[in-house]
Amino acid sequence: MSEEFKNITIDNIETEHLCCAIADKKHQCGVGVKKQWLKERIPEGHVFRKLDAKGKVFIEYAPLESAWIPVQGDNFLYIYCLWVSGSFKGKGYASALLEYCINDAKAQGKSGVCVLSSKKKKPYLTDKKFMLKYGFEVADSINDDYELLALSFDGNKPSFTESVRQMSVSSKDLTIYYGMQCPFIPNCLEQIKNYCSENGIPVRLIAVDTLEKAKNVPCIFNNWAVFYNGKFETVSLMNEGSLKKSLGL
Structure with a gap:
């Protein structure tokens, strides 16, 4: 399945779509802003991997140390977004994207992968039930609602900042x-x-x-x-x- 995906790079970013805003004209003003943001992040190890098709199928992650979120920890990857929508659901794309991220973390010698989630499914957050199937566990929580999930390879765990x-x-x-x-x-x-x-x-x-x-x-x-x-x-x-x-x- 790997041949169906591609990563956004400095070389192809101007010609590739960014999935989530692909068909919504009112959000096109934000595409240029996002692409500029990505140009600054990609050299830091930020990854945007998507299905090579006109659809909302992608994963976006980065080294935790340079991830723009209030989470701390040593040597983890942080998943900003994992999104598969519409007719693309049920085809194994979410699993393929997550497995790519996990394998990438292992290849880089990372301590694991983490992601923001919640006890009950919320918009714009990764589904906890899906992540648990891959061995993710609750590493930290806030207000008995929002949760930081982590898949640790060596026993270390990330946490929310104070x-x-x-x-x-x-x-x-x-x-x-x-x-x-x-x-x-x-x-x-x-x-x-x-x-x-x-x-x-x-x-x-x-x-x-x-x-x-x-x-x-x-x-x-x-x-x-x-x-x-x-x-x-x-x-x-x-x-x-x-x-x-x-x-x-």
Whole structure:
């Protein structure tokens, strides 16, 4: 099955699609932003591997030390995203992509692989049940809900950074921490800014634009994190509709 996949590289990034935003015109503005982000990450060992087809089938991972998430540990790979959708489900693609990542970790002499998940399946997070089949175990947890899963080859385990355990901010305003790894984010930000401006809703948009900031956000974070009334709400991306529905704004 390996011949059906390809990795995004510096040489092919301008001609290859990025899967998740392949057919959605309103998110095309974010594709260029994501490609620029990838150009800076690929030399660090960041991997974006996808099915060589017009579909949402890919895995994205990086060395934990350079992964833009508040997780710490020695010599692990961190999976940002593993996504297989639509008619591509049930064909073994998710297994093939995960196995590639695991084998890559072993070939590099890594201590293991880790990923953000949750007890109950949540949007934008990897399915815990699927990962458990491959030997992943809970290495750390927050609020008895979000979990850091790890497949350790040598007994070592990663953990959330101490800043994550705050899960709160001092401001009562709608507060969103965001990165630019996901091509959906620019459009989501635009919708939120417009809606909040039109309705007089105070909003704080905090760019997580360095590795140091990403390692020290005050909550669970995987490109996006939302607070309201000082309390952490979700890592799920929000547009105008989901903002009104989830937070009652």
